[in-house]
Amino acid sequence: YCVTWRVKAVVSTQSTGYAGQMAVLGRSEVAPLIQHMWDQEKAHRAKMNELIGEHRVRPTVLLPIWRMAGFTLGAATALLGKEGAMACTVAVEDTIVTHYTDQIREIVEQEKQEEYGELLKVLKQFRDEELEHHDTGIEHGAELAPQYKALSQVIKFGCKTAIKIAEKV
Secondary structure, X not given: OHHHHHHHXXXXXXXXXXXXXXXXXXXOOOHHHHHHHHHHHHHHHHHHHHXXXXXXXXXXXXXXHHHHHHHHHHHHHHOOXXXXXXXXXXXXXXXXXXXXXXHHHHHHHOOOOOOOHHHXXXXXXXXXXXXXXXXXXXXXXXXXXXXXXXXXXXXHHHHHHHHHHHHXX
C-alpha cells in the first residue's frame, strides 16, 4: 500500500531537518526542544521502516537526495536563528499534518480501516505529534522569522513537491 511510503519519505526528510537544526542550534536554549521533536521523528521513521517491510512497499530511489535536502533546509533556516528554525518546523509540519489527514481519509473512504487498522492508528498518532510540533514552533516565535510568509510558502511547496514525486517514483 503506497500510503506508507509516501509518509515515510517526508518523515525521513523531517528527521534530517531536525539534524540540520541541531547542527546549528545544538548549543542554544532551543536545543532541548529541537532534540525532543527530533527524537519523536526518529521513532516515526523507525515505525515507518517497520511498516514498509510488513507491507512490502518499494522505497523511492530519491530518499538519499531528500535526506540531504532536509538536513540542508534545517541547517539553513536555523542560520536565521531560533525563529527561522521554528518557521521551518511549522511549514513542514503543517504540510505533513495535511498529508497524514489525507491518507487517513483515503483509508476510511476506501473502507479499509480493518485491513489497515495498525497503519491507521500509527498515522493518527503521528499526525497528532506533528501537530504538536507545529504548535510548538508557533509558540516559539516561528512567525517572527525574517520573511516568514515567503519562507513558509517556499518550504511548503518543496514538501508538497516531494510528496507528489514520492507518489510516482
